[in-house]
Amino acid sequence: MYRFKILSVILGLSVIGVILLIGMDSASDKNVINPDTYNESGERELKSIVAKQIQKNAANDSQPKNSDQSSSLFVNPENQDGRVEDEWCFAVTELADDQIVRYLELKSEWDVQRGDISMTNPFVDAVNSGTSSIPAIAFLTSNGNNEHLLAPYREMSLRELRASANSNDRYALLAIVDNPSINPTEKVEAARKLLHFGDTASSLRTLTTMELLYASFDYEEKGAMTMDIQEKILNALTYIHYGLSRKDTSALLAYLQLVRDNPIFNKELAPNVVLSENALSKIDQNVKQLVAAIDESNIRNNMMPISDIEIPKVAQHSFEASIVVLFNEYADVFEKNQVAGIWMSSYINENSCIERQYFEYASN
Numbered sequence: 001m002y003r004f005k006i007l008s009v010i011l012g013l014s015v016i017g018v019i020l021l022i023g024m025d026s027a028s029d030k031n032v033i034n035p036d037t038y039n040e041s042g043e044r045e046l047k048s049i050v051a052k053q054i055q056k057n058a059a060n061d062s063q064p065k066n067s068d069q070s071s072s073l074f075v076n077p078e079n080q081d082g083r084v085e086d087e088w089c090f091a092v093t094e095l096a097d098d099q100i101v102r103y104l105e106l107k108s109e110w111d112v113q114r115g116d117i118s119m120t121n122p123f124v125d126a127v128n129s130g131t132s133s134i135p136a137i138a139f140l141t142s143n144g145n146n147e148h149l150l151a152p153y154r155e156m157s158l159r160e161l162r163a164s165a166n167s168n169d170r171y172a173l174l175a176i177v178d179n180p181s182i183n184p185t186e187k188v189e190a191a192r193k194l195l196h197f198g199d200t201a202s203s204l205r206t207l208t209t210m211e212l213l214y215a216s217f218d219y220e221e222k223g224a225m226t227m228d229i230q231e232k233i234l235n236a237l238t239y240i241h242y243g244l245s246r247k248d249t250s251a252l253l254a255y256l257q258l259v260r261d262n263p264i265f266n267k268e269l270a271p272n273v274v275l276s277e278n279a280l281s282k283i284d285q286n287v288k289q290l291v292a293a294i295d296e297s298n299i300r301n302n303m304m305p306i307s308d309i310e311i312p313k314v315a316q317h318s319f320e321a322s323i324v325v326l327f328n329e330y331a332d333v334f335e336k337n338q339v340a341g342i343w344m345s346s347y348i349n350e351n352s353c354i355e356r357q358y359f360e361y362a363s364n
Contacts, residue, residue, distance in 0.1 A: 084314070089353040090360070091317065106314040112146050114248050114315075115174055115199030150175050158182070165190060170197050177202045184210060196298055198309045204243045204251035211236040212258050215269060225274065233274045237339075238286040244343075245287060247311055247319035249326055252343075256330040259337055271339040280339065323347060324357040 081096045084103050088094040091103055111117070153161060153175035161179070164172035176182055176190040188210050194203035215232035219225070236255065243251040259265040267273070271280065295305035327334060327344050334344045348355045 088317075089320075089356055091321075103314065103317070106312070107318050108146055110312055110314050110318060111201070112149065113198065113312075114201045114246070114250075115170075115194055115197070115203060116201035116248075116250065117146050117150050117174060117178075150178070165193075168193070170194070170199075173197075174199070174202055177206050195294055195306075196301075196303060198246075198304075198306055200243045200246045200248035201250040204239045204248065205254045208236045208239045208251040209254045209258065211239070212255070212265065212269075216262065216264055219264070219269060225268075229269075230274050230279070233269060233271060234279060234283070234286070237271060237275075237280075237283050238290060241283050242287045242290055247315040249319065249322045252323075253326060256326060256333050256340070259333050259340070260330065266333075266336050270337060320351065320354050320357060324354055324361050327358055328361050 082088050082094045082099065084095065084099050084106065091100055095103060149171055153164070153172055156164070156172075156175075158179075158181070161172055161175060165176050173190040173194050177187050177194070179187075187206055191203040191206040211232045215229045215236070218229050218232070222229075236251075240251040240255055243249065255265075291306055295307055297303075298305050327348070334340045348358055
């Protein structure tokens, strides 16, 4: 029962607090895959979100304000004419309306680039219904409508899908990682291949989760700590830190979910219990070694080195909003888990925008 419960995490879809990733149906229309095409229904949904938010801003502006209260994310400042290319912290209160839409379009492209393919923006219904009290930065962390990129692969037979993946078709590899009927070992192999394309979302989420699951299985069966278990925990932390270095919180989210759902990761398998301070201090070096290994392989196979893949500016804004949501929605985990708590403190103390968003989010 314990093993089945944990395996359900990797075979299911992720949930991030209020961010619900809904189950996906196969599309019947086999469209030509074009990663540069922005889905029209997704654009309509994004514009709908913005329109609803603007209406809420206007309503809030008309209400008397208590001077002792901190400014809300839902209230526009006097000058909201910033552009995506500018330096900004709060999209909803600092960017012009059309620039919010542009930001979400750019973020959708970034989601595709890092392999985070989602069916829809999960905040659309809540915002459009007028019942949402979700802080504005929360819906800005959700994915754009880019599920159409994987739709043709969901219609393939497993034989066809595997053949495409074996020819290094990136979307086929993503579909394998996402397919619940494919065994975990095959998912891990596909996830490792995706690292060479610069993917940091589905790939790292899968690799992190499987390292942790196998560590827990080994500990349950052997009833004692082993070097192999320590290595698995260290590998998971390395994947998390690699994702964060590429402005992606997917692996961190996978870890937070497992820790919350399975107390063993906060006790016997907590990083500060399993690993020495010396081992924990080498995680950054492990990340560098991982990148070097990927780069060496990519150069040998005429692929672009990971270190040469530029992280767009939109990634930083998306990362800041995303990690703020995690800090707040998983506050209980960060409080109990010593290593996770250190991560949280370092990001809040070293990034003024994350610090501002963190306290603003918590107050809404």
